[in-house]
Amino acid sequence: MKRMEFNYGRWLGVILKIAMGLFFIFPFLWMLSTALQTLKETLSFPPVWIPASPQWDNFVRAMNGGPFAIYAKNSLIITGSIIVLQFLIMIPAAYAFAKYSFVGKPLFFGMTLLAFMIPTQVTFIPVYLLLADWGLIRTLWPQIIPFMTNAFGIFLLRQYFMQIPQELIESAKLDNATEFKLIWRIMIPMSRPALATIALFSFVSHWNDYFWPLVMTDSVSIRPLTLGIAALKETEGITNWHVIMAGNAVLVGPILVVYAFFSRQIVRAFVYSGIK
Amino acid sequence: MASIELVQVTKVFDKTAVIDRLDLTIEDGSFTVLVGPSGCGKTTLLRMIAGLDLQTSGSVRIGGKDVSNLAPGQRGVAMVFQNYALYPTMSVRENIEFGLKNNKVKRSERIELVESISETVGLKDYLDRKPSTLSGGQRQRVALARAMVKKPAVFLMDEPLSNLDAKLRGQMRIELIELHKKLGVTFVYVTHDQVEAMSMADRIVLMNGGVIQQEAAPEVIYRQPGNQFTAQFMGVPPMNVYELGANGIKFGFRPEAALLSQSQTQSQSPETNLNTNTPQWSVRGTVATREMLGSETIYQIKSGDRSYMVKSADDQYAFDQEVQLRVDASRIFLFAADGSRLLESEPDYAGYMDRLRGQRHG
Numbered sequence: 001m002k003r004m005e006f007n008y009g010r011w012l013g014v015i016l017k018i019a020m021g022l023f024f025i026f027p028f029l030w031m032l033s034t035a036l037q038t039l040k041e042t043l044s045f046p047p048v049w050i051p052a053s054p055q056w057d058n059f060v061r062a063m064n065g066g067p068f069a070i071y072a073k074n075s076l077i078i079t080g081s082i083i084v085l086q087f088l089i090m091i092p093a094a095y096a097f098a099k100y101s102f103v104g105k106p107l108f109f110g111m112t113l114l115a116f117m118i119p120t121q122v123t124f125i126p127v128y129l130l131l132a133d134w135g136l137i138r139t140l141w142p143q144i145i146p147f148m149t150n151a152f153g154i155f156l157l158r159q160y161f162m163q164i165p166q167e168l169i170e171s172a173k174l175d176n177a178t179e180f181k182l183i184w185r186i187m188i189p190m191s192r193p194a195l196a197t198i199a200l201f202s203f204v205s206h207w208n209d210y211f212w213p214l215v216m217t218d219s220v221s222i223r224p225l226t227l228g229i230a231a232l233k234e235t236e237g238i239t240n241w242h243v244i245m246a247g248n249a250v251l252v253g254p255i256l257v258v259y260a261f262f263s264r265q266i267v268r269a270f271v272y273s274g275i276k
Numbered sequence: 277m278a279s280i281e282l283v284q285v286t287k288v289f290d291k292t293a294v295i296d297r298l299d300l301t302i303e304d305g306s307f308t309v310l311v312g313p314s315g316c317g318k319t320t321l322l323r324m325i326a327g328l329d330l331q332t333s334g335s336v337r338i339g340g341k342d343v344s345n346l347a348p349g350q351r352g353v354a355m356v357f358q359n360y361a362l363y364p365t366m367s368v369r370e371n372i373e374f375g376l377k378n379n380k381v382k383r384s385e386r387i388e389l390v391e392s393i394s395e396t397v398g399l400k401d402y403l404d405r406k407p408s409t410l411s412g413g414q415r416q417r418v419a420l421a422r423a424m425v426k427k428p429a430v431f432l433m434d435e436p437l438s439n440l441d442a443k444l445r446g447q448m449r450i451e452l453i454e455l456h457k458k459l460g461v462t463f464v465y466v467t468h469d470q471v472e473a474m475s476m477a478d479r480i481v482l483m484n485g486g487v488i489q490q491e492a493a494p495e496v497i498y499r500q501p502g503n504q505f506t507a508q509f510m511g512v513p514p515m516n517v518y519e520l521g522a523n524g525i526k527f528g529f530r531p532e533a534a535l536l537s538q539s540q541t542q543s544q545s546p547e548t549n550l551n552t553n554t555p556q557w558s559v560r561g562t563v564a565t566r567e568m569l570g571s572e573t574i575y576q577i578k579s580g581d582r583s584y585m586v587k588s589a590d591d592q593y594a595f596d597q598e599v600q601l602r603v604d605a606s607r608i609f610l611f612a613a614d615g616s617r618l619l620e621s622e623p624d625y626a627g628y629m630d631r632l633r634g635q636r637h638g
Contacts, residue, residue: 165359165361167357167358167359167361168361168363170326170328170348170355170357170361171355171357171361171363172363172374173328173347173348173349174326174328174348174349174353174354174355174375175349175374175375175378175422175426176347176349176350176375176378176379177349177374177378178378181378185363185366185374186363186365189365189366190364190365
């Protein structure tokens with residue numbers, strides 16, 4: 001009897017998981033389907049789910065719809081710089097917050113959390129004016145400088161560092177390790193899952209960012225992929241959903257690859273178990 | 277080779293002085309054990325020697341050199357922690373090597389050192405394993421190897437055996453004694469366990485409330501305790517101490533100093549007759565508990581509202597049996613009201629002893 005009940009619950013679980021999976025994967029499938037349709041199919045009602053003949057040509061049209069090499073290069077530079085700079089600033093900051101006591105620590109940490117809670121839409125005009133004042137508007141910097149630190153990352157990493165036993169740090173100090181070496185050889189290797197999580201979140205949000213570059217750029221040469229794909233809409237007067245979706249499929253490609261690569265580390269970041 | 281001197285050190289935590297103007301000299305090459313109840317300041321003392329906690333005032337000297345303001349890594353000390361503090365992401369080899377790398381020791385020399393140390397502690401086959409795959413005893417050895425490889429002048433150990441099971445702890449105690457003999461460097465060992473202190477130390481520093489109670493060899497601490505705290509802290513079961521009933525004076529005797537005999541036959545037994553010339557204190561009581569430990573038996577003898585612990589080789593006494601308990605006067609300690617020891621040489625000593633004998637029951 002008991003065994004039967006157990007199986008019943010497990011089946012329910014499996015069904016719910018499949019339902020959830022479909023719910024999340026549906027927009028992706030729709031995007032892929034649309035990317036392979038003709039213009040006429042995209043406009044028909046009820047919607048066409050499976051295109052009569054796959055229009056691979058849509059991808060060619062999307063990539064020829066603008067200077068995509070420049071967009072892709074910009075996206076890579078921007079996201080890459082942001083991640084590198086964030087790590088350079090975040091790791092020492094989180095280490096200090098987690099393992100040292102200094103004057104004003106609660107205040108500084110409070111300010112960091114506050115930064116975490118303020119939406120970018122509140123700050124974009126002052127930031128724009130500041131960067132314009134510095135004469136940086138026609139460069140890639142406005143898309144990098146505001147994201148050099150990551151309040152969420154500092155917070156998550158601090159929590160992680162706090163779980164690392166103090167004795168390990170003391171032991172390293174007795175082993176004559178410098179602070180740099182201590183961070184490099186002990187803190188970083190021990191918090192790889194957290195770092196992977198932060199890198200992925202950061203990558204996704206900046207790779208997909210539309211609002212900020214839209215506000216900060218005024219020419220093609222400094223625009224990222226998201227703006228390039230949005231621009232496809234305007235090429236022929238009516239909305240070319242099939243071409244836009246082909247572009248979007250290209251845009252999300254790298255994210256799926258990166259996610260597949262990091263997913264195990266991310267799960268571990270949230271189920272941390274230390275080695276005693 | 278280094279002696280350690282603490283000169284007038286004070287440590288203040290949150291405005292309370294945990295240690296107040298303490299002086300201590302630890303001799304070069306000694307195995308010194310700092311022992312005391314938790315919160316007595318022994319770990320703080322060790323951490324000040326290591327440089328992990330800085331003293332609020334006073335100075336720390338190692339090998340005659342003032343290290344008060346040197347970083348832990350510059351003091352020529354190595355430390356073994358209670359939870360071993362092995363670097364979990366590094367292999368055993370990398371753990372042992374880490375300090376050498378930081379001290380810029382050449383690669384060829386490093387390999388040689390790691391090989392020879394790992395042989396000494398029996399870890400040769402485990403060099404490429406991660407600490408998480410090792411047993412508690414093996415981790416302990418890695419921690420020791422990591423400390424030894426730096427050839428420190430001073431070894432500091434903070435309760436290194438308390439995470440091991442009883443059997444392994446006994447074995448590691450012997451290994452540590454051997455290690456100390458072999459290396460010949462200064463060992464400073466912190467523990468709350470007086471058995472560890474007695475068994476390993478050649479010098480014990482007993483602390484309580486941030487103050488050194490007594491500093492001596494284990495035999496001296498045990499046989500000639502300087503005060504009531506020392507007398508009761510060292511030894512299992514602890515010394516029996518009770519009020520004498522005059523001027524707050526207390527008397528005490530070790531559980532093994534008491535002789536038991538059957539109450540009814542006391543006057544006829546030959547051994548009692550043998551002892552009639554030596555002054556004794558005796559009391560009659562009943563056996564309240566009996567713990568048979570194999571080579572010896574521990575009895576709790578209740579007499580009136582007092583209970584005395586007695587350790588005896590004789591296991592014939594049963595629960596609830598009435599017994600006579602006798603202690604030779606030479607094995608009785610007297611303590612003044614403030615806890616200090618009242619020595620035989622003091623004028624009042626004989627008077628108090630007579631008074632004690634007058635309390636003989638039975």
